[in-house]
Amino acid sequence: MRLTNYFLPVLKESPSDAEIISHQLMMRAGMISQSSSGIYSWLPLGLRVLKKIESIVREEQDFAGVNEILMPTIQPAELWKESGRYEDYGKEMLRINDRQDREMLYGPTNEEQVTDIFRRSIKSYKELPQLLYHIQWKFRDELRPRFGVMRGREFLMKDAYSFDLDKQQSEISYNKFFVCYLKTFQRLELKAIPMAAETGPIGGDLSHEFIIISKTGESDIYFDSKLLEQENELLNIDYSKDLSILVNSYKELYAVSDEKFNQDDFDKNVSKESQTKSKGIEVGHIFSFGTKYSEAMKAKVLNSDGKQSTVFMGSYGIGISRLVGAIIESSNDEKGIVWPKSVAPYDIGLINLKYKDNKISSISEDIYQKLSESGFEVLYDDKNDNPGVKFSRMDLIGIPHQVIVGNKALSDSIIEVKDRKSGDLTEVKIENLTSFFKK
Numbered sequence: 001m002r003l004t005n006y007f008l009p010v011l012k013e014s015p016s017d018a019e020i021i022s023h024q025l026m027m028r029a030g031m032i033s034q035s036s037s038g039i040y041s042w043l044p045l046g047l048r049v050l051k052k053i054e055s056i057v058r059e060e061q062d063f064a065g066v067n068e069i070l071m072p073t074i075q076p077a078e079l080w081k082e083s084g085r086y087e088d089y090g091k092e093m094l095r096i097n098d099r100q101d102r103e104m105l106y107g108p109t110n111e112e113q114v115t116d117i118f119r120r121s122i123k124s125y126k127e128l129p130q131l132l133y134h135i136q137w138k139f140r141d142e143l144r145p146r147f148g149v150m151r152g153r154e155f156l157m158k159d160a161y162s163f164d165l166d167k168q169q170s171e172i173s174y175n176k177f178f179v180c181y182l183k184t185f186q187r188l189e190l191k192a193i194p195m196a197a198e199t200g201p202i203g204g205d206l207s208h209e210f211i212i213i214s215k216t217g218e219s220d221i222y223f224d225s226k227l228l229e230q231e232n233e234l235l236n237i238d239y240s241k242d243l244s245i246l247v248n249s250y251k252e253l254y255a256v257s258d259e260k261f262n263q264d265d266f267d268k269n270v271s272k273e274s275q276t277k278s279k280g281i282e283v284g285h286i287f288s289f290g291t292k293y294s295e296a297m298k299a300k301v302l303n304s305d306g307k308q309s310t311v312f313m314g315s316y317g318i319g320i321s322r323l324v325g326a327i328i329e330s331s332n333d334e335k336g337i338v339w340p341k342s343v344a345p346y347d348i349g350l351i352n353l354k355y356k357d358n359k360i361s362s363i364s365e366d367i368y369q370k371l372s373e374s375g376f377e378v379l380y381d382d383k384n385d386n387p388g389v390k391f392s393r394m395d396l397i398g399i400p401h402q403v404i405v406g407n408k409a410l411s412d413s414i415i416e417v418k419d420r421k422s423g424d425l426t427e428v429k430i431e432n433l434t435s436f437f438k439k
């Protein structure tokens with residue numbers, strides 16, 4: 001992509017209502033545009049990051065054997081009356097009447113909807129387990145939307161749902177998602193700690209939040225610092241194997257968010273030097289809630305004795321749009337965003353410092369073509385701006401590598417490659433550039 005052809009409305013100053021660094025940087029880097037409180041449009045740069053996160057999340061759900069579906073944003077109120085949540089959900093739910101005066105709502109989550117889909121089709125224990133997910137916009141009329149996309153009213157979520165014959169089977173599904181989340185966050189280059197959590201309006205008795213440590217996080221967290229050292233090779237994880245040992249190696253270390261915190265338990269379970277208190281951002285949340293919805297909505301299958309049996313369910317969320325902010329919170333410096341490679345909007349930012357010099361411009365053009373043909377995603381700064389503006393803009397938007405084309409390109413066939421994270425500069429012969437990046 002050429003910058004002359006790109007919609008990148010960068011700002012010099014961050015808007016006064018942007019309290020935290022990720023919100024400030026997303027606005028300054030032209031990633032989002034506010035529509036109304038807690039509701040945003042995604043502009044080209046922001047949308048690319050959102051899509052990258054979405055595709056990593058999707059790949060890992062698919063790899064774990066979860067089926068992708070797409071449920072509507074607008075749901076009929078009847079389903080929520082069946083489960084009893086229509087009243088419980090209160091003011092957070094956006095309620096709408098259609099022209100026939102039927103009660104509808106903009107989905108804040110999809111337990112009821114997916115249970116309805118399940119009960120229409122699945123009738124036998126032989127067809128279990130069933131694991132379904134979708135990636136869809138949600139609406140919650142949050143009391144205090146804030147921090148940009150971190151606590152929005154409209155936000156993108158991956159929500160998955162499991163259906164099993166009994167509690168024991170449903171724990172296997174729970175563990176699958178637990179491990180799938182560890183792997184997903186690892187691929188996003190985030191250290192997300194699973195913490196025992198309250199279940200709130202979703203319900204149930206078993207729940208974990210996946211939290212990344214950040215001083216701007218909204219949750220108070222208390223945990224054993226040994227969890228920070230937990231490192232597992234998950235790339236080739238086999239989901240058909242027993243995952244309980246791996247899951248237990250996390251569960252047995254104390255980690256809770258504020259609602260579950262108890263000082264006595266903390267002291268009993270964690271040595272003084274390992275006790276850690278911090279703040280964190282909840283990027284995922286998994287729940288096992290047994291028959292809460294299936295009972296109320298009569299989602300049953302025939303078991304092996306030919307009897308009707310109510311299925312056990314769980315639900316598993318990842319805040320995809322929140323992750324964009326959360327990743328920036330954990331990866332930025334005084335110059336701007338520093339994207340982890342896995343979600344960076346482009347691989348390489350190419351800067352032509354001498355746009356007035358025809359020869360240097362033609363060299364830059366050539367580099368742009370070659371790198372693009374080699375499969376790199378390149379954002380080419382071919383704009384008519386001075387070097388200071390170009391450097392600070394490229395630093396602000398945080399692309400991992402910068403290729404800087406100046407006078408030396410003409411005299412010695414050399415360009416500079418800057419690593420955005422370390423700031424290190426390397427001189428590279430133009431002919432070696434593609435192989436330099438392939439390494």
Ligand code: 5CA
Nearest residue numbers: 109151152155159282283284285316317319322
């Ligand atoms: N149905 C369950 C699991 S699928 C559920 O809705 N869980 S949740 O309420 O915990 O939301 C799942 C994830 O969505 C959260 O972990 C968080 O990362 C994200 N999320 C929740 N509320 C918001 C919000 N207002 N803005 C941005 N992301 C949010």
